[in-house]
Amino acid sequence: MSVKLGLLALLDEQPMYGYQLHTTFKERTGDTWPLNIGQIYTTLARLERDGLVEPAGDDGDGHAIYALTDSGRDELRRWFATPVARADRPRDELAIKLAVALTVSGVDVREVLQTQRTATLRDLQDLTRQKREVAPDDLAWLLALDSLIFQAEAEARWLDSCEERLLGSPAYRNGVAR
């Protein structure tokens, strides 16, 4: 839903055409989650199908401008008024991976943990460096980076706590579960 509603929000600010939406979305989210230009057009088509946006003529340059419908504005208002619930979020691949890694044979859980931690800490360094390099007035990007940083930190902490918890498990001490 992120892409759909994100585009909706940008169109609320100002009616735009596809290419422009792509540029704007990239600016606003700091290019953290790259968005294929093709997806703009597929998403716009679906939004129009659902009556949330409508073609609003062209801007004199032949661009296919889209604008929100009333229904689209409603949807957007509802989005902003409703918190993102934990249940709404996609399954956490890492959590599932570790949960099952504990119980399958032939998997070295220590190895999995360590590989992940290395990657996570590298990400954390990278993100911190990026944050130093961002223009300090680029609010949107700063917030996006902060979000990723806090998440990576939480992940590192969680990996540590997993390690600790597992120290009590004999299979783990042997390097291989079961």
Next chain:
Amino acid sequence: MSVKLGLLALLDEQPMYGYQLHTTFKERTGDTWPLNIGQIYTTLARLERDGLVEPAGDDGDGHAIYALTDSGRDELRRWFATPVARADRPRDELAIKLAVALTVSGVDVREVLQTQRTATLRDLQDLTRQKREVAPDDLAWLLALDSLIFQAEAEARWLDSCEERLLGSPAYRNGVAR
């Protein structure tokens, strides 16, 4: 990919039939991310299509047992050997929401922040309570809960940092962006 690979991992432990996979997956992930039973069968069909699992006769009770193929074991090994990358993860709906909320008219960013924080803190309490109630030997569930808790804490921290950052923005002080 979480469901696909999760089921693959469970089948590596032991060939099983669909219903059994459902039960086991629920146990292992602590029912945190409920999995519709139907999805087991659609996923199994796709795994078979891709040559990662194969029917392995029945267990004498007429159950449709599935087992990993060599290719499936490869896939699984690769999964465990490769860290989950930040780029692999789905877009963060909350981050996108706040990033765009800053720039659209008629949205009270304070309100959005506050609504989210309330929800996040409630989640945090809930998760903490759940954690107290879990059997202390239920490792998988404990880990899953911890993961959610760390994430919720990170989210709360991030929301605070957003608030702070925005204190510098005049539009924010007026309650409405733009």
Next chain:
DNA sequence: CGACACATGTAACACGTTACATGATTTG
């Protein structure tokens, strides 16, 4: 002229998700 940015779109697929159909078996 050739490369590159601008601009629009489509066909096809992956994965997740669920509502529904269907029937066997168990148990209060």
Next chain:
DNA sequence: CAAATCATGTAACGTGTTACATGTGTCG
């Protein structure tokens, strides 16, 4: 017997994603 649990599946849809086709305009 009725309700619940066990068990298997399918049709259909939503969102995300990308490779590809296609064309215009601009600039070195």
